[in-house]
Amino acid sequence: MVKVAVTGANGRVGKKVVQELLEHQHEVRAIxxxxxxxxxxxxxxxxxxxxxxxxxxxxxxxxxxxxxxAIPGPRDDQDGEVFQNNVMGVYNVALACGLSGIHRLAIASSDCALGFAMAHQKINPVYLPFDENHPAAPDDGYGLSKLVGEQVAKGIAKRFGMSIASLRISAAIKPEEYLSDSFIEHTTSLKPSGNFWSYTDIRDCARAFRLAIEADLQGHEVFHIMAKYSSSAIPSQQLIDLYYPNIPLNKQYTANESFHDCSKAEKILGFVPKYRWDVD
Structure with a gap:
C-alpha cells in the first residue's frame, strides 16, 4: 500500500481513479x-x-x-489559456514530485497529442494502427499542451531519475453512456472520426492509472490506453477502405478492432482493456 495523491480528483476520471485505488488498498489524498x-x-x-x-x-x-x-479539451477562443494551464500543470506537478523525492508519477495525456482529433488542418496517418512511435503533429492548443506535457515529463524524469508514465487516453466513457442516443447514433455513422473511433472505458482508464503508479519504469514512457475495439459497429477494414485506402497497415484487421495499438501498455504495465461498448 502506498499513499497516492490524485489531482483533479473531483473530475469524471478522478473519482473513478480514487475508487480504483481504494479498492486496491492504497491510501488516497484528493487534490x-x-x-x-x-x-x-x-x-x-x-x-x-x-x-x-x-x-x-x-x-x-x-x-x-x-x-x-487540466482543462479537458479545446476552447476555440482560449487556446492560449488551455495550453498554458495544462503545460504549467504538468511542469509544476512533475517538478514538485522530483523535489519532494516522489519518484512515481502518472500523467493524463491524450490521443489528441497525435494531432488528428482536434486538428485545424487535417492530416493523414503515416501508418495504422497508431503506436507510441507514430509521428505526432497537433496544431491546436489542447493537443499541443498534451504533447508538450509529455516532453516536460520526459525531461523531469531524466533530471530526478523518476518513473513517469504519460497515458494517452481517448474519450473516457461511463458504462451508462453507451446507452445514450448520441453514442448509439455514432456507432452506426459513416461520418469520419477525428479520433479514429477510439474511446476508453472509464473503468479501464482508472485501472491503467493504478497500474502505472505501481509499475517500476525507467524514466518516462508514453502509453496508449484505449478500448480494444473501436466505437463503430462498422468493420474497421471497411472504414479504412472508405477513408484511408492508401495508408500502410501493420496488421490485418478483423471485425471492429481499434486503430490504436495498446500492446506496449500490456507488455510493460500489464494493462489489457476489459470493457467494450457493445458488450458491457
Whole structure:
C-alpha cells in the first residue's frame, strides 16, 4: 500500500481513479480546486496546479501522484489559456514530485497529442494502427499542451531519475453512456472520426492509472490506453477502405478492432482493456 495523491480528483476520471485505488488498498489524498465531492471520506487538499507552492504543499508526504487536473479539451477562443494551464500543470506537478523525492508519477495525456482529433488542418496517418512511435503533429492548443506535457515529463524524469508514465487516453466513457442516443447514433455513422473511433472505458482508464503508479519504469514512457475495439459497429477494414485506402497497415484487421495499438501498455504495465461498448 502506498499513499497516492490524485489531482483533479473531483473530475469524471478522478473519482473513478480514487475508487480504483481504494479498492486496491492504497491510501488516497484528493487534490482539486474545490473540496472533495466523492462519497467516500478521504484526505483532501485544495490546490491550483498552476501554483507551484500550493502543489508542493498538497503532495507533501505522498509516495506517488496521479496527475489528472487540466482543462479537458479545446476552447476555440482560449487556446492560449488551455495550453498554458495544462503545460504549467504538468511542469509544476512533475517538478514538485522530483523535489519532494516522489519518484512515481502518472500523467493524463491524450490521443489528441497525435494531432488528428482536434486538428485545424487535417492530416493523414503515416501508418495504422497508431503506436507510441507514430509521428505526432497537433496544431491546436489542447493537443499541443498534451504533447508538450509529455516532453516536460520526459525531461523531469531524466533530471530526478523518476518513473513517469504519460497515458494517452481517448474519450473516457461511463458504462451508462453507451446507452445514450448520441453514442448509439455514432456507432452506426459513416461520418469520419477525428479520433479514429477510439474511446476508453472509464473503468479501464482508472485501472491503467493504478497500474502505472505501481509499475517500476525507467524514466518516462508514453502509453496508449484505449478500448480494444473501436466505437463503430462498422468493420474497421471497411472504414479504412472508405477513408484511408492508401495508408500502410501493420496488421490485418478483423471485425471492429481499434486503430490504436495498446500492446506496449500490456507488455510493460500489464494493462489489457476489459470493457467494450457493445458488450458491457
Amino acid at each position: 482539486d480546486l474545490h473540496s472533495w465531492e466523492g462519497d467516500v471520506l478521504i484526505e483532501h487538499r485544495i490546490a491550483d496546479i498552476t501554483n507551484f507552492k500550493q502543489i508542493m504543499q498538497a503532495i507533501n508526504g505522498c509516495d506517488a501522484v496521479i496527475h489528472l487536473a
